Amino acid sequence: MVERDAETPEQAALVQPSLSAETTREIAASCAPEGDRPTAIRYRVVAWLTAAAALAYLCRNSLGIAESQIRDDLGLSLVQSGHVMGAFFWSYAFFQVPTGAFSHRFGTRLALTIFAIAWSATTLATALSPGLWLLISAQLLMGVAQAGIFPASTNTVNYWMPMSSRSLACGVLSAGMQVGAIAAGILTGLLLSVMSWRWSFALISLPGVVWALAFYLRFRDRPGLAPEANAAEQALIQAGRPREQMAAADDDGGPTDWRAVLLHPGLWLIHGQQICRAAGYMFFVSWFPTFLQETRGVSIEHSGYMQGVVLAGALIGSLLGGILTDGIWRKTGSLWLSRSGVGATALGICSVLILCSWFVEDLNFAIGLLAFGVLFAQLASPAMFAAVIDISGSRAAQVLGAVNMTGNLAVAVCPILVGILFERTANWNLVLILFAAIYFIGAIFWAFVDTRHGIFTKADQQAEETLPINAVSVATAEE
Numbered sequence: 001m002v003e004r005d006a007e008t009p010e011q012a013a014l015v016q017p018s019l020s021a022e023t024t025r026e027i028a029a030s031c032a033p034e035g036d037r038p039t040a041i042r043y044r045v046v047a048w049l050t051a052a053a054a055l056a057y058l059c060r061n062s063l064g065i066a067e068s069q070i071r072d073d074l075g076l077s078l079v080q081s082g083h084v085m086g087a088f089f090w091s092y093a094f095f096q097v098p099t100g101a102f103s104h105r106f107g108t109r110l111a112l113t114i115f116a117i118a119w120s121a122t123t124l125a126t127a128l129s130p131g132l133w134l135l136i137s138a139q140l141l142m143g144v145a146q147a148g149i150f151p152a153s154t155n156t157v158n159y160w161m162p163m164s165s166r167s168l169a170c171g172v173l174s175a176g177m178q179v180g181a182i183a184a185g186i187l188t189g190l191l192l193s194v195m196s197w198r199w200s201f202a203l204i205s206l207p208g209v210v211w212a213l214a215f216y217l218r219f220r221d222r223p224g225l226a227p228e229a230n231a232a233e234q235a236l237i238q239a240g241r242p243r244e245q246m247a248a249a250d251d252d253g254g255p256t257d258w259r260a261v262l263l264h265p266g267l268w269l270i271h272g273q274q275i276c277r278a279a280g281y282m283f284f285v286s287w288f289p290t291f292l293q294e295t296r297g298v299s300i301e302h303s304g305y306m307q308g309v310v311l312a313g314a315l316i317g318s319l320l321g322g323i324l325t326d327g328i329w330r331k332t333g334s335l336w337l338s339r340s341g342v343g344a345t346a347l348g349i350c351s352v353l354i355l356c357s358w359f360v361e362d363l364n365f366a367i368g369l370l371a372f373g374v375l376f377a378q379l380a381s382p383a384m385f386a387a388v389i390d391i392s393g394s395r396a397a398q399v400l401g402a403v404n405m406t407g408n409l410a411v412a413v414c415p416i417l418v419g420i421l422f423e424r425t426a427n428w429n430l431v432l433i434l435f436a437a438i439y440f441i442g443a444i445f446w447a448f449v450d451t452r453h454g455i456f457t458k459a460d461q462q463a464e465e466t467l468p469i470n471a472v473s474v475a476t477a478e479e
Helices: 009-013 024-031 041-074 078-094 096-106 108-128 132-146 149-160 163-194 197-204 206-218 231-238 243-250 258-263 265-285 288-296 300-332 335-357 363-425 430-447 457-466
Strands: none
Touching: 041 078, 041 108, 041 132, 041 149, 041 163, 041 197, 041 206, 041 231, 041 265, 041 288, 041 300, 078 096, 078 132, 078 363, 096 108, 096 149, 096 363, 108 132, 108 149, 108 197, 108 206, 149 163, 149 363, 163 197, 163 300, 163 363, 197 206, 258 363, 265 288, 265 300, 265 335, 265 363, 265 430, 288 300, 300 335, 300 363, 335 363, 335 430, 363 430
C-alpha cells in the first residue's frame, strides 16, 4: 500500500503502473483491515456476463445458419432475406443508449434479467413467424431486448475489475460472444439436419430464461453490495485507478453531459473503428454460410461448421486481445500503445489476410486465412471496451451504448448491401475485397485514437478537489 498524505493534484490525477515485483493481490491484501486474502467474486461476475453474451449470440446468430431454409420455406428473395437479417441491428442500434441508460439507472442485475427473458421470448416468436413482416418484427424486438447487454456489462466491468485486468475481463466478455456464435453455427446446423427451423428456434429460446432466473438470485451490481466480496477484494478492485475515477464511481447520478461526449475528438475515431469492425464481423455471422454455399458448393451443415472454425478465431482473438492489452499497459504504462497500437496493428493484419484469401483456391487454406483474419480483428475488441471505460469512467454504459449504436447502424445496412451487391454482380468474391478495405480503414482510425484525456475532464477535476487529501491510492502491478 502506498499512502499519499501530501500529494499534489498532478500526482493524484494519474497513478502509474508499478514495475515492482509486488502484485496487486498482495497490495490489496495488505491494505485490507482484516489482512485477509482477496476473495474472487469479481471472476464470478465476469462469468455471469460472459454467459449472458454467449446466450444472446446463440439466439441472434442462429438466423444466419437457417437463412436459406427460412428463405425457401417462406418464399423470400435475397433482398428480403437481407432485410430480415438486418432488422435486428436497426433496433439494436437505436436502443443502445436508452437501454444503457436504463441499466445505469436501475442496475445490471435487474436490467439483464429483463433483457434475457425478452430476447428468449423473441427467439420463440421467430420460430412462430408465418411470413416476412412478422419475422422482421420478431427480429426488431430481439434487437431491443439485446441492445443493453454490452453497455450494462461494460459498466459492471468498470465497477468490478481492477485496472490491471480490466481488458482481460473485456476480452473474456468478447469471447463469450464468440462462444455463442460458434454454438449457433454448430448447434443450429445439427438441429436443422434433424428437425425444422421452427423447432430449432423454439429449443434455442429456452436457456436464456433459465439463466435469467439464476442471475437475478445470485448477481450483485457492485462489490459493496456483495457480502461475499471481502475488504481485500474491494481494495484490489480500486488498485491503480485514477483518483477522479474513484470519486466519480461514488457519485455517478444525474444526467450525462452529451455535449462533452460529442465534443471529444478521440470518441469520434472510436466510433469510426467500431463501424468498420462491426460491419466486417456482420458478414461472417450473416451471409458467410451462404457465401460458402454459393462460391464453394458446400452443404448447409458443412457451412455451419466452417463458420464455427472462422468464429473460433474470433474467440481466441478476444482472449489474446485482453491479455495483450493488459500486458502492454502493465509493462509500459502507455494507454496509446495498449489501446490504439493494438487496435491499429490488429486490423491492419486482418485486412491483409482477408485479401490474401481472395487469391486462394484451396477451401481449407482459405478458411484458415479467414479464421486468422477474424482472430486479428477480434484482438481489437478488448482494446475498444477498455478505451471506452478509460475516457468515460462511470458513464461507460451510456458512452459504450453510443459507440455500439453507431457501429450497428452500419451493421444494419451491411446484409442489405451484400444482397444487392450479389444480385447486381453475381460475384460473391467481391465481398472479400470490400471487407479487406473496410478493415484497413478501421486500422487508420485506431492509429489516431488517444484515450489519455477523458470525456468528462472538468467534472473529474471537480470531483478530485472534493476527495479527502488522505485518500488511499494503490499502485498497480501485475496481478
